Amino acid sequence: MAGARWAQEALLAKHPKADVRVFVIWFRMYPGDAESKWPRELLTDARVEHRWDEPKTAGRWFLTNLQSLRPSRGGDGVFPQRVDALWDSYLLFDRGATWNDTPNGVLSWGFTVMRTRPQLLKDFEFAIAN
C-alpha cells in the first residue's frame, strides 16, 4: 500500500492536470489480504478507477504475457518471485497504446512499485509532457 500512497502524492497530487488515466486492480496475495482491507482513502483522484479481482485474472494475465511487453524506456524488467500473478507492480503506457491481443505502447513496468518508483516518476513525467 506504500506504493499506492506514493503514487497518489508523487504522481497525481503533484500533477493535478496531467492527462492520465489510472486503473488499480486489487487482489489477495498474502493470507491476511482481504477485500475489506482495501484502502479506500488512497488514490481517490477522479482519474483513477479501482477494481477487486478475486481470481487474480489481471495479475495472472500480465505474468503470462510479460515477455510480450516491450518497454520502450527500459526498466530492469525484474520480477524475481515464483508466484501465480504479477503484483505490487505498475505498467505505464503512452497515449497511442492500443490493446489487441496484447497491449502495445509500454513505456516501462516495474516490481515493486516502491523499488522502481524513480523509473516510474521519470517515465510518468516524460509521458505527460509528450
Next chain:
Amino acid sequence: MKFLRSIVAVCALAVLAAPHAAPAATTLSQLRGIQELKSWFNTFNGHTRLIFLLSPT
C-alpha cells in the same frame, strides 16, 4: 448579505481549486475479466495510462 455572498464565493473557489478530488468510493467493484481492463484501456486511447496491480497488504 455581503457576508453570505463571500462565504458562497469562498466555497466555490475551494471546489474549483480541487478539480480532481473525488469522494472516496465506499465499495469496490469486481473486475469483470481481462476484457474489462482491455476495454478500459482502449476507451482511453489518446491518454497516458497507468495500471497498478496491488494487494491490500
